[in-house]
Amino acid sequence: MVVTVTARGPARAEPGLWALFAAGGTVAAFLMPVHAAILGIAYAAGWLPADALAYDRILDLARAPLVKAYLAVLLVPPLFHWAHRFRFILRHQAGIHRARRAVAVACYGTALIGTGVAIALIVRI
Amino acid sequence: MTAPPRTGGLLPPMPRTWWLRSAAYRRFAARELTSVFVLAFTVVMLLFLLALSRGPRAYGRFLGWLGSAGAMALFAAILAAGLYHTLTWFRLSAQVQVVRVRGRVVPRGAVAATLTAAWLAVSAGVAYVHVWW
Numbered sequence: 001m002v003v004t005v006t007a008r009g010p011a012r013a014e015p016g017l018w019a020l021f022a023a024g025g026t027v028a029a030f031l032m033p034v035h036a037a038i039l040g041i042a043y044a045a046g047w048l049p050a051d052a053l054a055y056d057r058i059l060d061l062a063r064a065p066l067v068k069a070y071l072a073v074l075l076v077p078p079l080f081h082w083a084h085r086f087r088f089i090l091r092h093q094a095g096i097h098r099a100r101r102a103v104a105v106a107c108y109g110t111a112l113i114g115t116g117v118a119i120a121l122i123v124r125i
Numbered sequence: 126m127t128a129p130p131r132t133g134g135l136l137p138p139m140p141r142t143w144w145l146r147s148a149a150y151r152r153f154a155a156r157e158l159t160s161v162f163v164l165a166f167t168v169v170m171l172l173f174l175l176a177l178s179r180g181p182r183a184y185g186r187f188l189g190w191l192g193s194a195g196a197m198a199l200f201a202a203i204l205a206a207g208l209y210h211t212l213t214w215f216r217l218s219a220q221v222q223v224v225r226v227r228g229r230v231v232p233r234g235a236v237a238a239t240l241t242a243a244w245l246a247v248s249a250g251v252a253y254v255h256v257w258w
Contacts, residue, residue: 025214026218028163028166028207028211029210029244030243030244030248031247031248031251032163032203033208033211033248034247034248034255035166036204036207037252038252038256039169040191040199040201040203040204041197041200041201042256043191044191044197048256049256052255053188053191055177058177058184059177061254061258062174062177074170075170075171078163078166078167079167082160082163084160085160086160086164089157089160092144092157093154093158094141095141114167114168117171118171118174121171121174121178122174124178125174125177
């Protein structure tokens with residue numbers, strides 16, 4: 001038997017938002033620790049070769065088309081991962097049950113603004 | 126079969142600190158909280174790209190900030206939250222996604238171990254391009 005459930009309004013967006021949350025969680029799981037370790041720990045501790053983060057070198061790297069695509073994957077889906085979890089942190093841990101629609105719009109809206117900023121920076125660099 | 130009691134939607138509200146009650150609830154809250162550090166990471170990476178796009182002087186100032194104690198503390202927190210997210214996410218993925226090979230269900234532990242191995246390989250590749258390419 002096939003049951004078709006037709007959702008209306010915000011509920012119809014839920015599976016898509018959940019898919020973005022899951023994709024962002026997977027991207028963050030695979031890529032966030034290595035970037036945090038390189039930029040935040042290894043650089044400050046002086047473990048990197050002298051020119052590893054040199055301006056010209058990093059600029060060349062960031063201008064390579066494949067690296068641009070990589071940066072879009074690194075930066076965009078994790079924003080929606082945050083948006084989804086933070087939306088439910090506000091409800092479940094902070095106990096804010098009112099204005100659910102406004103909370104969702106604020107969370108995903110922030111992720112959308114971050115997406116715009118990320119794409120603009122990646123394209124223009 | 127007994128019907129559930131009718132409460133008219135007037136169930137007593139959960140106390141706000143329900144998630145402090147047990148270790149499992151606290152771990153759930155910690156997993157959710159890692160997302161705040163995911164946002165912090167994304168914002169820092171956007172600032173990195175912004176500095177890079179503005180030229181060598183702005184980029185130099187960003188590198189100066191990267192060397193500061195405050196940035197190191199922030200990144201240490203991002204790294205700790207990131208590692209917790211990574212390892213719990215792989216366990217979670219193994220629970221959510223049943224993987225079959227030739228019709229046989231792969232044990233969850235093997236799925237999580239494969240993801241962890243893939244993560245280490247990807248991290249090594251990213252580090253190589255980022256630092257030594």
